[in-house]
Amino acid sequence: MPIELPRADQQPQERSDAARNREALLAAAQRLIDHCGVDGVTMDAVAHEAGVGKGTVFRRFGSREGLMAAVLNRSETDWQGSVIGGPPPLGPHDDPMARLLAFGHSRLRLNLAHAALIRGAGHTGARSYAAVSFSAMHVRHLLTALGVDGDIPLLATALMAPLEVVILEQQVDHEQIPVGRIEAAWDDLVRRVVCA
Amino acid sequence: MPIELPRADQQPQERSDAARNREALLAAAQRLIDHCGVDGVTMDAVAHEAGVGKGTVFRRFGSREGLMAAVLNRSETDWQGSVIGGPPPLGPHDDPMARLLAFGHSRLRLNLAHAALIRGAGHTGARSYAAVSFSAMHVRHLLTALGVDGDIPLLATALMAPLEVVILEQQVDHEQIPVGRIEAAWDDLVRRVVCA
DNA sequence: AGCGCAAACGGACCACGGTCCGGTTCTATT
DNA sequence: AATAGAACCGGACCGTGGTCCGTTTGCGCT
Numbered sequence A, B: 001m002p003i004e005l006p007r008a009d010q011q012p013q014e015r016s017d018a019a020r021n022r023e024a025l026l027a028a029a030q031r032l033i034d035h036c037g038v039d040g041v042t043m044d045a046v047a048h049e050a051g052v053g054k055g056t057v058f059r060r061f062g063s064r065e066g067l068m069a070a071v072l073n074r075s076e077t078d079w080q081g082s083v084i085g086g087p088p089p090l091g092p093h094d095d096p097m098a099r100l101l102a103f104g105h106s107r108l109r110l111n112l113a114h115a116a117l118i119r120g121a122g123h124t125g126a127r128s129y130a131a132v133s134f135s136a137m138h139v140r141h142l143l144t145a146l147g148v149d150g151d152i153p154l155l156a157t158a159l160m161a162p163l164e165v166v167i168l169e170q171q172v173d174h175e176q177i178p179v180g181r182i183e184a185a186w187d188d189l190v191r192r193v194v195c196a
Numbered sequence C: 001a002g003c004g005c006a007a008a009c010g011g012a013c014c015a016c017g018g019t020c021c022g023g024t025t026c027t028a029t030t
Numbered sequence D: 001a002a003t004a005g006a007a008c009c010g011g012a013c014c015g016t017g018g019t020c021c022g023t024t025t026g027c028g029c030t
Helices: A016-036 A043-050 A054-061 A064-085 A096-113 A115-126 A130-145 A152-163 A165-174 A179-194 B016-036 B043-050 B054-061 B064-085 B096-113 B115-126 B130-145 B152-163 B165-174 B179-194
Strands: none
Touching (some): A016 A043, A016 A054, A016 A064, A043 A064, A054 A064, A064 A130, A096 A115, A096 A152, A096 A165, A130 A152, A152 A179, A152 B179, A165 A179, B043 B064, B054 B064, B064 B130, B096 B115, B096 B152, B096 B165, B096 B179, B115 B165, B130 B152, B152 B179
């Protein structure tokens, strides 16, 4: 009789119907987002589309932000894969400076592409969720590899701050700045910080 | 008979009752914010406290964010005065580098102090309102005075990005980073960007 | 003063996020 | 297979932001 060994990083078990509903809800949410845009999606609509009650949605995801964060996570996961194990210059096997520049461009475009979703995920999904600390760790690592000295954690945060969605949307939508120019500004900023 | 000379930057006229209500609403909002915190203030409460109907609140300020932005503007105005005409190192009559460092420290603490209000003002008040472009102009001016060359507007944006409320709250509330260390990181960042 | 009208007012009304609790299902145990 | 109980489900319900439209009020003109 195999006793269920409790592992700290794993919930006791998820009931099969709960798992089924989670998938149905995520799929329904994705479908509605594609069709109506993030802001046009209501929780009632998601529940109805998935064929469950509204209480179930909130039970699984806690809030609207939680649901959006869950949807967002799926898109982010494979991007993280590209950073960890994809082809250069984003992935490994290239010099740190090239990777750092590529990181900025990639993250910049991804943040713009997912802007509505990230905004919808709000505080739950935009900052405290895994992708932020992943990016922070990656940038800290690259800065260290480049021989930068100083307060690396805060330097990394400062470097990534201009890639924040609020900033990018202001620049692109409101100030009509072309993306290419923002990318160039990233390169410039990186070179100054690394202090050639 | 003096004809009303139309000036482009001035609405035709504001009816006296409207002006009275605007003041009453701002005062009521400020009172409620002091008493219940920004998040505890409802629009109904503001309307009731000011002795007007709810429709009036939305007529004047458009939305909850608009109201918060209006409240915020009052606090920001005198800070702008300090930057333009206050004592050094924040105000004029000091060298640009000292002013830039002082600007960061001041803005950092102000953003933390008004964090809830700025967050409550949301997109309406946090980015598109006057204070942001004021700060941007000031930083661009200082960078130019320091002889920095490159894409000054985007460089200024990148410099100010780490002072954004989302970033600061993450650092202070979630990562327990002391404010002094963030100030030091600002100084470091400025020196790298200006490229001594 | 009296008139006319544009502007402002107020509160009933709506939509949506979020909560709650009685009823239903799944799973572990015997 | 039967049982017990925890986990889950559903949808009625609530508070709040935001809208709408009939009514009132201030203002310029005669």
